[in-house]
Amino acid sequence: MSWDGRNLPTEPPGKVRLPAGQMTVPATVWVLVALTTIVAGLTSPGAGLGVYVLGLLAAVIIDFTMWLEAEGMVERD
Structure with a gap:
């Protein structure tokens, strides 16, 4: 979350920033599931x-x- 000069968050509450590449883990698992199922x-x-x-x-x-x-x-x- 970034902050402006008045220490107020500049992003809407509840928004989560994920580290780069974190969302690829579930996608990789889904691909492996599909391949092993075949x-x-x-x-x-x-x-x-x-x-x-x-x-x-x-x-x-x-x-x-x-x-x-x-x-x-x-x-x-």
């Missing part, structure tokens, strides 16, 4: 569905954790 789906549809569900769960957990860190609710050690 490979697993070639062996059997059940395996493809299982990999897809677990991969999506992992992507949601990673995205939620990164959101908590961006909001300042969680800090990394």
Whole structure:
């Protein structure tokens, strides 16, 4: 958040600035999920569905954790 000369924030409240490249992590996870689903789906549809569900769960957990860190609710050690 940037500040003007009167120590007032110049950005609207609630806006979070993320470090460069932080938003690419969930996108990378989604791509890996898609690729592993295709490979697993070639062996059997059940395996493809299982990999897809677990991969999506992992992507949601990673995205939620990164959101908590961006909001300042969680800090990394």
